[in-house]
Amino acid sequence: MLSAATLLLLPLALAAPTQPPEETFIVKMKDGLIKAEAVNGVLSSLGVDPRFTYEHAFSGFAATLKPDMVKTLLANPDIEFVEKDGKVSIYETQSGADWGLARLSSQKPNATTYSYDDSAGEGTCAFILDTGIDASNEEFEGRAKFLANFADKDDTDGHGHGTHVAGTIGSKTYGVAKKASLFGVKVLDAQGSGDNSAVIKGMDLIAKEASKQKCPKGIVVNMSLGGSKSASVNAAAARIVQAGLFLAVAAGNDGADASRYSPASEPLACTVGATTRTDTLAKYSNTGSIVDVLAPGSNITSTWLNSKTKSISGTSMASPHVAGIAAYFLGTGQKVEGLCEYIAKQALKQSVTGVPKDTVNLLIHNGYQKGSDRS
Incomplete structure (x- = not known):
């Protein structure tokens, strides 16, 4: 799970100077927001198409994001956390x-x-x-x-x-x-x-x-x-x-x-x-x-x-x-x-x-x- 306080713990690859890799992240909005509007607003600001959007389990989405997008999300007060997608x-x-x-x-x-x-x-x-x-x-x-x-x-x-x-x-x-x-x-x-x-x-x-x-x-x-x-x-x-x-x-x-x-x-x-x-x-x-x-x-x-x-x-x-x-x-x-x-x-x-x-x-x-x- 990522937060502003743990941003420095991101893999070094995210800070690569040329062609930084894109990875899939799961983004959870804070509770109490109007779910669809909050998610759509964030996606629109990033200019990305989500892999999944979530409305009932929690409000959020999964999408392939660049490192600068992750930094932007971590600074957004409406975001509870950003977590790299994992395998099951x-x-x-x-x-x-x-x-x-x-x-x-x-x-x-x-x-x-x-x-x-x-x-x-x-x-x-x-x-x-x-x-x-x-x-x-x-x-x-x-x-x-x-x-x-x-x-x-x-x-x-x-x-x-x-x-x-x-x-x-x-x-x-x-x-x-x-x-x-x-x-x-x-x-x-x-x-x-x-x-x-x-x-x-x-x-x-x-x-x-x-x-x-x-x-x-x-x-x-x-x-x-x-x-x-x-x-x-x-x-x-x-x-x-x-x-x-x-x-x-x-x-x-x-x-x-x-x-x-x-x-x-x-x-x-x-x-x-x-x-x-x-x-x-x-x-x-x-x-x-x-x-x-x-x-x-x-x-x-x-x-x-x-x-x-x-x-x-x-x-x-x-x-x-x-x-x-x-x-x-x-x-x-x-x-x-x-x-x-x-x-x-x-x-x-x-x-x-x-x-x-x-x-x-x-x-x-x-x-x-x-x-x-x-x-």
């Missing part, structure tokens, strides 16, 4: 086998049945910021829609990661909330990578479009992606939650402190670490005090492209378990306010081994009592 990617690791869904309704590991209330997230909507979604997959039963693309020119899931995540949230066989409506917002390309500016545009769209969908029981958002800590990504994530949506985010796969990553470091998001089928913290999972809950993440089987399935691992797989259980709880009548705390309250305590002292030992559980089991 999926949090996926190796392949394996299935077990995670049954763990959500069992008191012990190695269960083979998933028991749940048959409301199953009906009346809820899940927005998935990812590589897209293969909405034609029969596992989605017509409840899935590819909503928008900010990553490339291919309006399909060219990778499979987004379809896998969506399947964990709400597919008929592998989903936690089997009756939820699913909306894919593509912000990552076929290699599973993208830019902060595109991710923020995806959040901006969700903040705008969510209320237009038929979601009487509530809305959840999942972000199984991340990159280095970013003030702009965190600001947009916070606004999503403040707008009344539940946001689950992956903690990250570097075995490091999740507070160094975004959106994992945003306090208002529900940040999720990953466990294995033996109730051990996954070695790759990021940790730290910012993590809210733990969820199955290793060797998770879910939907894939062309109506196939695949087993993959990562905090990318843990986060949609939490988004799914959030939709499930909303479907039973819980409110979105305080929902991450409610999920933590329902979780199994001290059941995971290998958890460091600065990280919660809370393994998510749906709290379902057997009697009219579904599986």
